[in-house]
Amino acid sequence: MSKPASVRAIAAQALADVALSGHSLRDVADRSLPRLADTRDRALLTALLNEGARWWPRFDAAVDRLLDKPIRRNEPVVHALLVTALVQLEILELPAYAAVAATVEAVRELRRPRLAGLVNAVLRRWLRERDTLLAALDAQPATRHAHPPWLVRAIERDWPARAEGVLTAANREPPLMLRVNRRRAEREPVAVALREAGYEVAAHDWLSDGLVLPHSTDVTRLPGFAEGRFAVQDGAAQVPADLLDLADGQRVLDACAAPGGKACHALERADVRLLAVEAEPRRAPRIRQNLDRLGLAAEVTIADAGDPSAWWDGTPFDRVMIDAPCSATGVIRRRPDVRLHRREADIDALVTQQERILAACWQTLVPGGLLLYVTCSILRRENDGVVGPFIEAHGDAEAVPLSLPAGQATLAGWQVLPGDGDLDGMYYALLRKKASPR
Known part of the structure; x- marks a missing residue:
């Protein structure tokens, strides 16, 4: 029996589909998550996919800086694996030794053993030259904020006084917002049920049907979801x-x-x-x-x-x-x-x-x-x-x-x-x- 693929190998395949082949992040996540049984692995995969897509324009450029010759075209999954490694180091802030070792192992799982040495060398170089490389990425708005250049220009044109704040806000984790269904529930009892189940929740300040949870979660597990007492809606x-x-x-x-x-x-x-x-x-x-x-x-x-x-x-x-x-x-x-x-x-x-x-x-x-x-x-x-x-x-x-x-x-x-x-x-x-x- 073959060994099940690791989180990082699955993430690299999925992120390559999203970033390089135009697949929907939601569709890719829906077909990738069932490959993992452990809830912690599923949580890590979700983080790698979301943050990998969010920060791809930044770390895609970083990978090119680290390589003498780009591998995006000939080895798209390994390129995506390198992006996920930088996401682990810089966004998720995982321990460097663990992120590097697990990424190198994932190269072998992806049946690219000849590239294991290259991946290891690239990540070691990132750790050595990190401050210089980050400064170079931060010097350009597109890589600083991980947005395509055309969109940065459009936001700066349309909202010149707000552009920096808008670009920064687009990279923050959004809260989870719920809309209480007035036909089946009242807002405060729904909030009480969520708190009793261990969730942090607050009524929205000015939206009369809104509840706010600080972090995303599996909404289908929330008390009241199956009964139609609320829906997810920003x-x-x-x-x-x-x-x-x-x-x-x-x-x-x-x-x-x-x-x-x-x-x-x-x-x-x-x-x-x-x-x-x-x-x-x-x-x-x-x-x-x-x-x-x-x-x-x-x-x-x-x-x-x-x-x-x-x-x-x-x-x-x-x-x-x-x-x-x-x-x-x-x-x-x-x-x-x-x-x-x-x-x-x-x-x-x-x-x-x-x-x-x-x-x-x-x-x-x-x-x-x-x-x-x-x-x-x-x-x-x-x-x-x-x-x-x-x-x-x-x-x-x-x-x-x-x-x-x-x-x-x-x-x-x-x-x-x-x-x-x-x-x-x-x-x-x-x-x-x-x-x-x-």
């Missing part, structure tokens, strides 16, 4: 239910609905008739799973939100929510692989899609109704750059002024930047359709 994503001014009997559209968190929150707040539209068939089941677990009901349709002829029956909606496809640059702290997969060239196509969906859904809104445009982007082109021209081109559209305890007003809406109130980055623009003159 505080920034809990804001839309407050902004929409929901009331019983309203007809509500949630465009681009997967995974369904905002739709479920709306249904928890009021007895509304909700249509959830999702373009990607593989993501739609998650909406139904969340609805079922939380004891909620909605119509779920797989269709392109930008083509109402495929899903709209002609009866206008009182409220429309568009969680538009976007660059996800506001949630990098929670989804670190975004920095590896998003490209500057993607933004033009995203903006075109956002404009199309906004224009299409606007026609489904009743006069006097509200449309909330949301993105998890911090790039102005996807936010005010979409909403501002839309308002100018539509005489029946007016912006509703917004004010939240975190973030700042923009020309057309409100922007929460990563770290504001310890929330994810998110943009909101609330538009009212003017009633037709009589």
Whole structure:
């Protein structure tokens, strides 16, 4: 019987898939974690994958500095193994002797014994020249903050006074935020149950359904999860239910609905008739799973939100929510692989899609109704750059002024930047359709 692969060998294979082959971090983690039985090994693998993806741009560059000739192309898994080793040393702060020895052993497990000496030499050189190498990495914003250069430039352009703070916040571990399901529980009893189970938890300062745990954990093991008493949802994503001014009997559209968190929150707040539209068939089941677990009901349709002829029956909606496809640059702290997969060239196509969906859904809104445009982007082109021209081109559209305890007003809406109130980055623009003159 062959020896089971070690945590570091599995991590190197998985991280190479994420960083060098474009695989989703979530998908790779889902297929890698079951290979390990020990909970401590699973915890280490999770840390290596999350921090490896988060800090890849920094330590990928470091590995190139340490090698006479790059091995990324010919030996991608060994290259990724070296990145994970530097993550162990610099981010997880594991003992150097253990990290180096285990990494060299992982080279042999990966059937690359001829490279064991090289890996050992590279890591020994890092330990000898660490201060000089770190100073070189810190000298450039892209490697200092582990962000692609194009994104650093975009953040510095859009938020010049806040850029350093935004980039720093994107590399901090986010808290775990829960949304209590009002249909099945009250916030304080849920918090009490969590504390009695040994978890540190606090009520959010200004989000009435929010609970905050300082660290991520397996939420399926939390008391009350299976019974649908709460869902996982960052505080920034809990804001839309407050902004929409929901009331019983309203007809509500949630465009681009997967995974369904905002739709479920709306249904928890009021007895509304909700249509959830999702373009990607593989993501739609998650909406139904969340609805079922939380004891909620909605119509779920797989269709392109930008083509109402495929899903709209002609009866206008009182409220429309568009969680538009976007660059996800506001949630990098929670989804670190975004920095590896998003490209500057993607933004033009995203903006075109956002404009199309906004224009299409606007026609489904009743006069006097509200449309909330949301993105998890911090790039102005996807936010005010979409909403501002839309308002100018539509005489029946007016912006509703917004004010939240975190973030700042923009020309057309409100922007929460990563770290504001310890929330994810998110943009909101609330538009009212003017009633037709009589």
